[in-house]
Amino acid sequence: MEHTTEYKDLVNQNQDFLPGISIDCVIFGFHENQLKVLLIKFGNTQIYSLPGGFIYKEESLDEAANRILDHRTGIEDTYLEQFYIFGDPKRVNPEEHRWIMQKNGIDLPSDHFLFNRHITVGYYALVDFTKIQPHSYLNHEESGWFDIYDLPETIAFDHRDILTKALNSLRLLLDHKLAVFNLMPETFTMGELQSLYETILNKKLLRANFQRKMLSLGILERLDKKWGGGAHKAPYLYRFDSQKAEANKFSNQFEE
């Protein structure tokens, strides 16, 4: 088994990390009309967790979160923002954690720093699913995408709570910022965009009104028609126009 840098860091109780604090990333993607999150499955278990990591002593929280995201998805610049800090002293059961690591083939002493109390900062990332190839990590068996409404049964620690909070924060984001366009590919149809909104909000929207509202924001550029697909009228393709969005900043309720 080949060990990564992180593995050595763990075993050697890397002193370059800030003690007692970690980062967990909820990485959202959108694919086939499903809102997906990236989860990691620990080796030799059926237990999933959020991708996370620690903060180097000379790095900011945002830098650490970006580094962790880059490491897991290969994406360097995307929408990434903290949404909550989780600080319950019982949020992680150290016994459960140690058991998981053992199953992973990593046998750590019970006084290892990993099993101390950690506060964790929740970040969510909105990534273009089509550009992502999840990387594997340590000797975790798998890392893969899961429908947010159909998560695995066993999720480690308080990570299910973190996922719930992240989804709630994402819903609030819809009303305030244009960041959700980071979840779309470069070009998309109005139907696909509507499907994203419906999936996040978990409710149906009226097609006609959705279209009008989106176009009225003055942030979309209409391209040539897409001809593919089925027995029906071919839809236009749209592109998110960040220039227009910037220009309309003060005429709509989005951004600050």
Add this chain to the structure above:
Amino acid sequence: MEHTTEYKDLVNQNQDFLPGISIDCVIFGFHENQLKVLLIKFGNTQIYSLPGGFIYKEESLDEAANRILDHRTGIEDTYLEQFYIFGDPKRVNPEEHRWIMQKNGIDLPSDHFLFNRHITVGYYALVDFTKIQPHSYLNHEESGWFDIYDLPETIAFDHRDILTKALNSLRLLLDHKLAVFNLMPETFTMGELQSLYETILNKKLLRANFQRKMLSLGILERLDKKWGGGAHKAPYLYRFDSQKAEANKFSNQFEE
């Protein structure tokens, strides 16, 4: 000079605290048409800072924030919520910090834990100004209320950034929750409530429309008239009715 428990904790590098993490509280109050925040002035300086503290190893972040708030204001149950985590490694200049402590009559070695990098969790509290008597602390000369729009010139560390972020978060809160009523006394006039909204948003609102909107929420109870005051019609007093608010939870956009 009499020293408090906190003083001894500091000098002895209390090991019961979580290392590397702190809490800073932005305590909002409303008085004489001004949105106030509670600041602390370090002894023998003109430097102000937010009231803050550390987290005991067995306590949650929320518990720690409540404890710190209680300690500073004597209020035990009020609206208190985290709004952001500040994690820039340069957010506090340790030299500045040590200098301030020295001026305070507390001479600590430069490798004291206080001067290590700290991540800080920002909490805001919304308190009823009429019920608060700020407590003094350590040998800080003063702790007092300041108009959020007329802060002291010298504010320590990144605490001015924290204040700005807190004010922005408070403005967002106006649209989503009814928590701002915690800033009002038990009874108040519609004009006073409008003044609170205007002060937070820093813009004028139309009296007639504000009144209609507030009443339409169905969360206010109208009491007897207030007869005091000047040469004009005496206003009604209102009381925030948390029962009504609960009942109307699903008929308006507030709360979750």
Add this chain to the structure above:
DNA sequence: CCAAAAGTGTTTACAGTACACCCATGT
């Protein structure tokens, strides 16, 4: 009686909702 503040009414405009209609295309 008048000024000042409080409370209510009215008009208008715009945004959200629901639904109807037309368009384009592959089978």
Add this chain to the structure above:
DNA sequence: ACATGGGTGTACTGTAAACACTTTTGG
């Protein structure tokens, strides 16, 4: 031709904005 999905039009509704009017009170 027709079923399917895409795009537009329109009437209805509710809320928000602006402004006018009335009420109460002290001087």
